[in-house]
Amino acid sequence: MSAELAASSRDPLVALRERLREIDDLQHAGRVLGWDQQVLMPPRGTLARGRAFGTLERLAHERLVDPRLAALLDAAEAAGEDPGVVRAVRRDHERARRVPGELVAEIAEAAAEAQPIWARARETSDFALFAPALERAVALRRRLAGCFPEAAHPYDALLDAFEPGATTAEVRRLFDRLHAGLRPLIAAIAARPEPEPVVGAFPVESQRALVLEMARAIGFEDDAWRLDVSTHPFSEKIGPGDVRVTTRYDARNPLDGLLSALHEVGHGLYEHQVAPTLAGTTTDTGTSLAIHESQSRLWENQVGRSRAFWVHWYPRAQELFGEALADVPLDRWLAAMNVVRPSLIRVDADEVTYAMHVVLRFELEVALLEGELAVAELPAAWNARTEELLGVTVPDDARGVLQDIHWSFGELGYFPTYTLGSIASAQLWDAARAAMPDLEDRIASGDPSALRAWLGEHVHRFGRTRTSDEILRSATGGPLDPAPLLRYLTDKYAALYDL
């Protein structure tokens, strides 16, 4: 491309990049507004924030649906633009032009308004308080699904927003196989004695110090990342050089905060390692939520709950926490972080029973969207199905149907990606170990950089220029498959629980 052409905005390559950059800038602003709202905004700022957020989304949406963008994509592709960028943006364009701008704005506004209502409802375990907001959210999602009448199932349209290409039928099939494989494993574990918990005083400052040290070993860089506290841990890349993760700390129990942090650092590392050349194109982010979740779960579970990882880090934890761990051998520490116990709260669930929480939500969401289940009937349905899937009784809605933040944002179609991510994480873990037979030894020596590099090379760098399916096939040799996850869980817990 000549300098003259590059300087001309009639060059389709330049013109496309300019347009994408503007969309990216608006989304950048939206991400800052969202992070700020979740981490530190004073609650009375909610109304104005929802409005500003809605306007940013609308302006980005207007630019994304502009027919001139479609024309530019064609011209730029012909002129040699990265086909992965063209494909991802074209998909966004085509999805977005199906959805009216007012609906997009209403969804954003409804989410901002519902969130504090949900928080109050959960505090007081008062589902009725949240029900109208949830009804509005479900109605909005039905309208959203209605924008994609060609979908085999209305829920496909929602799934597709988080997991491009996923279908309700495929999720059901994968979940059925997983459910069938997990049931006997959960039953076998339940018959074994429960490991002793680790109790004591674990100062928050020491927890934060340990989190930072582990995060830095994995890839956290002080001048390009932040670590903050939020009730619901999350991660967000604001833009290149600005990756933010949050966790939470419980001074009596360090495991939740440490493992949540490893989870979020896994998400952050994916974003951090996207190729810098994709900056400003809107494609420099994770390709799907399932692949994203595969990264967080791989670092949380396959790495962060493994003996190899703690062979290196446990002495440091003992140093930092002093007395509290002085008489706790490594085996007890590992057993405590790998307790399997059917329980009420998804975010506290272990890696074996977690999928059951997701199956529950997937079934209920599909039923809500289909109209088979009314919002008013939701708590009863939740409680009954929890009993069936997990064998536990829900004592109140705070610990039941109100526990998750997702529905306060109206985010139906999101939950399945957690378990699709677990499935993918086991596939990628197998592939990484096949490529680097000494990987666990390296992790045990305190150096996970080989895994970081392998993931960067095979998953992260592509951003959205490759689909989930392409990444999985090229990195692991096949599509989503629950067998490696079932094998990983069965082998690991057979050893831990003497099955």
Add this chain to the structure above:
Amino acid sequence: MSAELAASSRDPLVALRERLREIDDLQHAGRVLGWDQQVLMPPRGTLARGRAFGTLERLAHERLVDPRLAALLDAAEAAGEDPGVVRAVRRDHERARRVPGELVAEIAEAAAEAQPIWARARETSDFALFAPALERAVALRRRLAGCFPEAAHPYDALLDAFEPGATTAEVRRLFDRLHAGLRPLIAAIAARPEPEPVVGAFPVESQRALVLEMARAIGFEDDAWRLDVSTHPFSEKIGPGDVRVTTRYDARNPLDGLLSALHEVGHGLYEHQVAPTLAGTTTDTGTSLAIHESQSRLWENQVGRSRAFWVHWYPRAQELFGEALADVPLDRWLAAMNVVRPSLIRVDADEVTYAMHVVLRFELEVALLEGELAVAELPAAWNARTEELLGVTVPDDARGVLQDIHWSFGELGYFPTYTLGSIASAQLWDAARAAMPDLEDRIASGDPSALRAWLGEHVHRFGRTRTSDEILRSATGGPLDPAPLLRYLTDKYAALYDL
């Protein structure tokens, strides 16, 4: 207005509010991005943040200069829109469309380029390094002033951006009177012995606790404000219900942090008390920098450095800081926070000599803009005039002409507002005490709520719908007048220094 009309976007009242809301939303996002960058953004996020910020500014500017906005303002005014809103927005529109987009872009570019050069120049005290950037900035400001050929003096056009309606002639007259009044006061104080400083250990956590308690008494509400730390204290209203102030803490010297915090809380209270009905109109903010500064200085100086205020708060400070203040009587604490000493650095100046720093900058800025002074001659002029105004010798340019960040942004016309604010603060303080003769007693009893209410009623609630001059005339009975400030300073320091 009928419900039918209200729903129609052809109703000029509704259409205007929709347009203003969109501008306000873009500015809201810009404020969050700016706050985030100053308080907590990882440094490697700078490039992407600058880009996103620039896009938001451009989108807001496009909407502001849109000729349809002018037409809507006329129609909405005829239909009964708040004339204060119409006047303020029309002024923004007319100012914005006078300045060509390329000039705006060049000014932004020049500022972005000059800033790191200035930082390096200050570090090495090398004015020659910064001179070309400053020459470019002055030339750009001349072009900017040239967009307003009707101004009596080119500097008027620059002043007007920060202080609508202010003129160079008026500022000169006010500053001459102030200068004449302050000279003998400063000389008289200089002849007296210097008060003993307060030294010791003042834990940051205790400082923060005290700041929060004082801020809450003044008007800080936990669910609508934030208090954070930044190198350069500042305040920002993100939007209604979201006011943010920052301060900084020095564990050896609590006065800087406490008084900076009171200063910023004063700014914050102004924003917090703008009428909620102005939300979303872009007029729900301070009417000018001088009135804003009058609020911060009133709480910092007239209240925060007064005996009445500390009669209540000093025992609490002694409680929080323990040993460090155990043997420090209230008089010594008050003397330490009211030390007057001509010095080199504006931001460290006391409330008596501060104006001299501003007079210096005002004179030099006017001379630079007029072409009476060349950039190359600036350091010599700075040093000579500093000697005359403050009686101190400038040892190097880092502590002289290079000390302020403002010129690195090319911001000529900003400095005078600091001292116009001091002048207004004394006028408002007199008016408030005249209206409430027991005001100082109330403050001494720990309850400044009457002052908060009076300022809300007479200054804050109007936002930008009243001009500086209108506010001052209605609240104090007259226009800007340096006499009350001179009287306040003379009386206060006569007592403190036994003059």
